[in-house]
Amino acid sequence: MNRNSKKPSSLSRLLGYAGSRKKLTLLGCALSGIAALLAMAVYICIWFTARGVFEVMPNFSKAAGLVHFGWLALLFSAVSTLLYLVALMCTHLAAFRAARNMRAAAARHLVDLPLGYFSANQSGRLRKQIDDNAGMTETLLAHELPDLVGAVVTPLGAIVLLFVFDWKLGLLCLLPLIAAVFLMKQMMGGKNAGFFKRYQRAIEDLSAEATEYVRGIPVVKVFQQTVFSFKAFYAAIMNYRDMAVEYTLSCRVPMTGFTTILNSTFLLLIPAGLLLCAASAEPWIALANVLFYILFTPFCALMLMRIMYASEAVMQADEAVRKLEEILAQPPLEEAAQPVTAKDSSVVFQDVLFTYPGAAQPALSHLSFSVSPGETVALVGPSGGGKTTAASLIPRFWDVQSGRVLVGGADVRQLSSAALMQQISFVFQDTRLFKTTLLENIRAARPEAEEAQVRKAAHAAQCDDILAKLPNGLHTVVGTKGVYLSGGEQQRIALARAILKDAPIVVLDEATAFADPENEALIQKAFETLTKGKTVLMIAHRLSTVVNADRIFVLENGVIAEQGTHRELTAQGGLYARMWQDYQTSALWKVGKEAHA
Numbered sequence: 001m002n003r004n005s006k007k008p009s010s011l012s013r014l015l016g017y018a019g020s021r022k023k024l025t026l027l028g029c030a031l032s033g034i035a036a037l038l039a040m041a042v043y044i045c046i047w048f049t050a051r052g053v054f055e056v057m058p059n060f061s062k063a064a065g066l067v068h069f070g071w072l073a074l075l076f077s078a079v080s081t082l083l084y085l086v087a088l089m090c091t092h093l094a095a096f097r098a099a100r101n102m103r104a105a106a107a108r109h110l111v112d113l114p115l116g117y118f119s120a121n122q123s124g125r126l127r128k129q130i131d132d133n134a135g136m137t138e139t140l141l142a143h144e145l146p147d148l149v150g151a152v153v154t155p156l157g158a159i160v161l162l163f164v165f166d167w168k169l170g171l172l173c174l175l176p177l178i179a180a181v182f183l184m185k186q187m188m189g190g191k192n193a194g195f196f197k198r199y200q201r202a203i204e205d206l207s208a209e210a211t212e213y214v215r216g217i218p219v220v221k222v223f224q225q226t227v228f229s230f231k232a233f234y235a236a237i238m239n240y241r242d243m244a245v246e247y248t249l250s251c252r253v254p255m256t257g258f259t260t261i262l263n264s265t266f267l268l269l270i271p272a273g274l275l276l277c278a279a280s281a282e283p284w285i286a287l288a289n290v291l292f293y294i295l296f297t298p299f300c301a302l303m304l305m306r307i308m309y310a311s312e313a314v315m316q317a318d319e320a321v322r323k324l325e326e327i328l329a330q331p332p333l334e335e336a337a338q339p340v341t342a343k344d345s346s347v348v349f350q351d352v353l354f355t356y357p358g359a360a361q362p363a364l365s366h367l368s369f370s371v372s373p374g375e376t377v378a379l380v381g382p383s384g385g386g387k388t389t390a391a392s393l394i395p396r397f398w399d400v401q402s403g404r405v406l407v408g409g410a411d412v413r414q415l416s417s418a419a420l421m422q423q424i425s426f427v428f429q430d431t432r433l434f435k436t437t438l439l440e441n442i443r444a445a446r447p448e449a450e451e452a453q454v455r456k457a458a459h460a461a462q463c464d465d466i467l468a469k470l471p472n473g474l475h476t477v478v479g480t481k482g483v484y485l486s487g488g489e490q491q492r493i494a495l496a497r498a499i500l501k502d503a504p505i506v507v508l509d510e511a512t513a514f515a516d517p518e519n520e521a522l523i524q525k526a527f528e529t530l531t532k533g534k535t536v537l538m539i540a541h542r543l544s545t546v547v548n549a550d551r552i553f554v555l556e557n558g559v560i561a562e563q564g565t566h567r568e569l570t571a572q573g574g575l576y577a578r579m580w581q582d583y584q585t586s587a588l589w590k591v592g593k594e595a596h597a
Contacts, residue, residue: 011314011317013321014137014141014317014321015098015141018094018095018141019098021093021097024093024094025091025094027087027090028086028087028089028091028146029087029091029145029146029149030149031083031084031086031146032087032146032149032150033149033152035079035083036157038080039077039080040154040157041072041076042076042077042080045070045073046073046291046292047288047289047292049066049073050288050291050292051288088143091141091142092142096142098138099134099137103130103134106130106134106328109332110126113330113332113333114333114396114397114398114399130324137320137321140310140314144309145310145313147309147310148306148307148310150306154300154303168276169269169289169290172269173269173296175268176261176264176265176268179257179261180261180304181304183254183257184258184311187258198243202244206240209235210233210236263301265298269290269293270290273286273290276290333396333417334399335417336414336416339415341408341410341415341419342408342409342423343408343409344409344504345373345407345423345535346372346373346408346409346535347394347405347407347535348404348409349367349368349370349403349404350404351367351368351402351403352364352366352367352390352400352402352404352405353403354393354398354401355401362558364389365557366403367558368403369560369563371537373535375535376535376550377550377551377553378540378552379538379539379555380540380552380553380554380555381575381579382556382579386558387555388509388510389558391507391539393412394412394424394505394507395421395424396412396417407420407423407424423504424505425501425502425503426498426507426509427491427495427498427507427509431493433479433485433490433494434478434479436479437472438458438466438467438470438474438475438493439475441497442457442474442496442497445497445501446501449500451474454474454496457500458474458493458496460496460526461492461495462492462525463489463493463496466485488523492526495523495526495527496526498530499526499530503534504535505536505537506530506534506535506537507539508536508537508539510539510540510541524545542583543579547566551565552564552566554574554579561575562576566580
């Protein structure tokens with residue numbers, strides 16, 4: 001690869017997303033430039049009309065061609081407006097296609113990323129990077145780009161026109177425009193050049209933290225906390241405020257000068273015009289020239305404003321494309337070139353080493369254990385010991401740095417994603433239900449399943465009482481514009497999914513963490529159906545749920561500290577025995593006076 005080769009500009013890369021409609025963008029820009037030139041021709045017609053009137057004053061009947069120039073001005077104006085509308089139609093069609101393709105490209109790529117990527121990246125930030133940034137580029141292509149072409153064409157033509165009629169007046173009009181361009185460069189360059197990069201980052205942080213804050217509102221209300229309790233959200237707000245204020249203050253002087261200069265051209269133009277008229281041998285022609293410059297100069301100022309806004313849009317789009325390409329640059333989950341087949345439902349960890357991206361210490365260090373087909377094992381231990389990390393490596397939420405994770409005797413990296421997912425049912429502690437019917441929520445595990453099969457799975461998951469109390473039973477919509485379920489009820493719906501899927505390996509990650517005693521009892525009954533004849537790997541803090549496991553692995557600091565049955569581990573008097581004692585104590589704990597009874 002040539003080291004001197006330059007990366008295509010963000011605008012070029014952005015136009016690439018428009019596909020075949022890229023030509024419409026180019027056509028729209030060309031039409032916008034032609035429309036700008038025709039708009040300038042209107043002022044020329046006005047000049048000819050004014051000169052014709054002034055030459056024959058006060059005998060207006062001798063004026064020739066006034067109607068002709070009037071109709072020409074109307075024609076140029078109408079055609080200019082029509083071409084501009086057609087230009088915007090072309091650029092809008094291309095912009096919509098580009099925005100759609102950007103969102104689609106990001107969505108397709110996200111599907112191929114390891115699931116662990118979504119744990120490390122907040123949903124609010126991802127939504128901002130994909131949806132809002134695509135919308136931002138849509139504005140650039142649809143509006144700002146054709147306006148920028150017209151705004152660039154206008155000054156080039158204006159430089160010619162400004163010196164055609166009277167070079168002295170033209171120079172007086174040009175000098176303020178040059179000063180305005182200098183001030184505009186001050187606002188866009190220097191330390192402000194990287195503003196939009198910082199701005200985008202601040203907005204993403206604010207969006208992500210706002211999402212997390214909204215999710216935590218129940219905690220705020222229960223404990224009567226203020227926004228200051230959510231330090232990350234408050235810090236994001238303050239960071240955005242400080243950055244916006246700093247940028248605004250840095251632009252205060254140049255923006256004031258820019259606006260003042262563009263609107264004060266007449267302070268030079270009118271006195272100079274009057275002096276030229278007085279000194280001219282043909283004062284009426286000089287007056288027509290002054291009238292032309294008085295009308296044309298604001299048009300040039302308007303074009304400069306368009307250039308400024310379009311330049312801002314280009315910088316915003318550049319940052320938006322960069323953010324999208326950051327997502328697209330994330331390495332997808334590698335698929336095996338020659339996939340193999342799992343022979344059974346065993347799970348084996350062989351000398352597994354795994355470190356989270358950006359972490360200094362490994363989450364799992366040379367971890368080895370095996371689970372035979374049909375065996376139920378439990379992973380327990382202190383928080384941060386590596387339990388959930390180990391479980392997440394089985395369905396390839398992440399890939400190991402060294403060692404191997406085997407399912408059915410095959411390295412999970414050598415199984416196709418579809419085959420691996422067919423082998424595993426994963427029940428999370430934080431259940432996610434889609435904003436659709438319970439039928440479709442459960443059927444997500446097997447889209448081809450009949451309604452009768454879904455009802456059977458719901459019954460096995462102890463969901464009969466949930467369906468009985470809902471207005472439309474299995475066809476009730478949950479979430480927005482629907483009903484809401486408790487944490488334990490959501491967990492049972494998730495178990496119905498897993499039962500319907502009927503995968504040979506079941507991973508339960510704190511599946512009863514948010515359940516009340518009544519729901520926990522029902523969930524335990526659902527477990528009996530779900531895990532019957534399956535290989536089960538269970539993660540739990542409630543040690544009462546693992547006492548009947550065939551084997552228990554106690555993880556601490558990413559390694560196995562102890563292993564054995566519940567009876568063996570309690571007899572050893574080690575870490576598990578202490579954990580069991582603490583659990584027993586907490587289970588017998590009473591509140592208030594009852595504790596002293």
